[in-house]
């Protein structure tokens with residue numbers, strides 16, 4: 001008989017968060033509902049990891065501000081957190097490496113902090129000794145999954161942006177939760193990719209029925225034009241942007257003549 005205990009899941013979202021929007025926070029809520037609805041998972045934590053300045057995306061303001069805005073945005077959440085490890089690295093860090101880092105940190109937390117996990121681990125050992133479990137997945141106590149929008153999934157096919165082995169590791173070893181975004185057909189994209197199709201059981205596509213077009217690009221544009229962004233962003237983030245005078249025509253020109261870090265790294269490699 002298979003064990004019935006749920007798999008604990010930590011969701012990790014990597015991105016610019018320039019600035020964090022209500023939609024970024026909604027992604028976590030949508031993903032948690034979807035995973036928990038399956039009856040197989042319990043989502044215990046969400047982590048927002050703003051990318052470092054070395055990513056060199058056009059218009060990317062300093063990580064200290066993006067991290068602070070994410071902190072303000074998540075103050076009201078009991079389970080979504082912000083982690084600045086990635087943003088503090090001098091060089092841009094591949095997402096697979098960021099996932100490995102958080103997998104190591106979170107598995108230590110989940111395994112040592114929670115009493116019922118200890119009980120479960122003991123029970124699992126007992127079941128294993130008895131040789132009674134046939135369902136391999138049910139033996140996992142903890143998983144860390146990458147949470148992203150469908151545009152990031154579709155960016156997997158952009159030349160020189162992602163290493164093939166990183167994609168295979170992300171979907172094969174960890175797993176992906178992908179929120180649909182208008183203009184993207186995530187299901188079709190998975191179907192058309194051999195590696196994604198191979199690991200399709202590790203890819204959860206979450207349909208957002210209340211379609212929401214909020215994007216950080218739209219928010220920055222509105223701010224630059226002096227328009228209101230209230231109710232698109234958490235209120236403390238709106239105030240922080242006003243107080244710190246963030247986002248202007250000038251900041252939008254940051255990195256305008258620089259190549260995005262992954263394109264620089266993989267594009268220059270001779271294969």
Ligand SMILES: Nc1ncnc2c1ncn2[C@@H]1O[C@H](COP(=O)(O)OP(=O)(O)OP(=O)(O)O)[C@@H](O)[C@H]1O
Nearest residue numbers: 015016017023148149152179181212214215216217
């Ligand atoms: N409206 C949305 N629907 C689904 N996913 C979203 C949405 N907005 C952002 N995301 C996801 O949030 C993560 C972080 O994205 P990012 O920081 O690039 O935000 P963004 O709004 O897409 O910003 P930008 O416009 O600067 O690209 C990515 O995985 C992205 O796909």
Ligand SMILES: NC(=O)c1ccc[n+]([C@@H]2O[C@H](COP(=O)(O)O)[C@@H](O)[C@H]2O)c1
Nearest residue numbers: 014015016051094095096161162163262
């Ligand atoms: N090869 C890679 O690991 C790779 C390539 C492109 C983007 N990314 C990540 O995806 C996220 C994309 O963010 P944006 O959608 O804001 O560009 C960032 O966290 C970035 O570091 C990773």
Ligand SMILES: [Zn+2]
Nearest residue numbers: 015016151216
């Ligand atoms: Zn984006």
